[in-house]
Amino acid sequence: MDSENAIQSSSLRVFFPLPKIHYSLISPKSLFVNQKGSLTPQALQYWARWIRDVFAPILARESYTSLGENNLSNFLLFFAGLRYTTVTVDCLRNSRIHSALAHIVEQNMMWPDWIVHEAQELLQDWEKELGSLRSIRADLWGPGGRLEGVTELEWQDIILWPDLFSGRSSSDGETPARNKSIGSEAAKKGEGSPAPYVFGHNGASVGAWWIHPAAAYRDGVIHGSTNGITADRNGAYAILMTDGEEVKTGRHDVIKYKALQSDPGRFKLMQGVPTRNPVRVLRTWRLKSPWAPKGGLRYDGLYRVVGYSVRLTTDRTRVDSWHYTFELHRHLDQRPFEKLLQHPCADEMDDWNDYQKLKGNSQDEGLMSLLFAAQDRKSSVSLMTESDTETRLSMASENMAISPSIAASENAIDRTLSMDSGYFTRRESEALNRDGDV
DSSP, X not given: OOHHHHHHHHTOOOOSOOOOOOOSSSOGGGGOBOTTSOBOHHHHHHXXXXXXXXXXXXXXXXXXXXXXHHHHHHHXXXXXXXXXXXXXXXXXXXXXXXXXXXXXXXXXXXXXXXXXXXXXXXXXXXXXXXXXXXXXXXXXXXXXXXXXXXXXXXXXXXXXXXXXXXXXXXTTOOOOEEOXXXXXXXXXXXXXXXXXXXXXXXXXXXXXEESSHHHHHHTTSSOOOSSSEEEETTEEXXXXXXXXXXXXXXXXXXXXXXXXXXXXXXXXXXTHHHHOOEEEEEEETTSOSTTSOSSSEEEEEEEEEEEEEEEEEEXXXXXXXXXXXXXXXXXXXXXXXXXXXXXXXXXXXXHHHHHHHHHHHXXXXXXXXXXXXXXXXXXXXXXXXXXXXXXXXXXXXXXXXXXXXXXXXXXXXXXXXXXXXXXXXXXXXOSSOOTTOO
């Protein structure tokens, strides 16, 4: 679509000559259109991120004239393509483009008047056709959702993440199945993700972000244990840092990691000094670190263990305890750390906030919906007996650690719960049945 047609078809109230477009801030991928002239779903997501994550911070500091005519001209093509695009609820839910336009309208003093006007008109048109846009939330467990396939993990996973699962533990010791994730290399190739006992990235993209550790476990990035270190007899492969395990160094490329005394993987992490094998490092939002993500957990790349110290201390109660501190250096030949700090981006935080709201709503509804949520979602899971239900309710009341986030998703969004779409290629993992593994 050329510039003149873009102006004529968009019904924009603009009366200045359109200069030749050069891509400066806006990625060329963000202007992809299909044969009908409408924007592709990928283009909508690109634009939603650029508006909130790139342009908004710039406009918060400077005038919109700092963007330059080239970038403002690209907005003409964007709105023209958006007029041709058939927008559905799923389209908005997956791209979050309505949130980006709402941001423009809310921050109207920062944006040019014609951009604010176009954004407001589109939002009004969508609300007339689709209803209230405020009620649109992420379909976290649906096809392509960030937690798709998580509810199909075996019952033994309940021990690992009680806030995601409810029900009974697997008595036969079967290993939970892992699936591929939306952003992994395995997913792009249509393959199942491997088990986490592999050195290197193991199919994960540096900067990948998840709502919950169970999703990273599903993708084969971590073992899934409540311990921080993923390891077996051959060494340590990954570290999930939460709470206060990271010692402040003032440098993002150097980590001082305090391993838990109860973590058996600490001995395998020591082997990383002579072997020089890389370790995947993930940070969670609970981590007391300036590099921690605002929500969820993020894969920060490969690090190498360069040294460690073991120290014996005695507390006030005269109890001796060992402290294990490891120093890790980040590999240089990977995505720059500064770009990782962009995650979670605006749409990822939208999904994170939706997830937190679902957890809060489900707590008000009681534990009964939690106990049957997974069964209602997937027909392959057998229903629990009344005695099992009473037992699980008793255990949940005692532990108070179970957060019924799964059940609330069906009440938060007026939608039909979908069966497994086959989006994931399932494969058996060797995570929990390796003889002699730590």
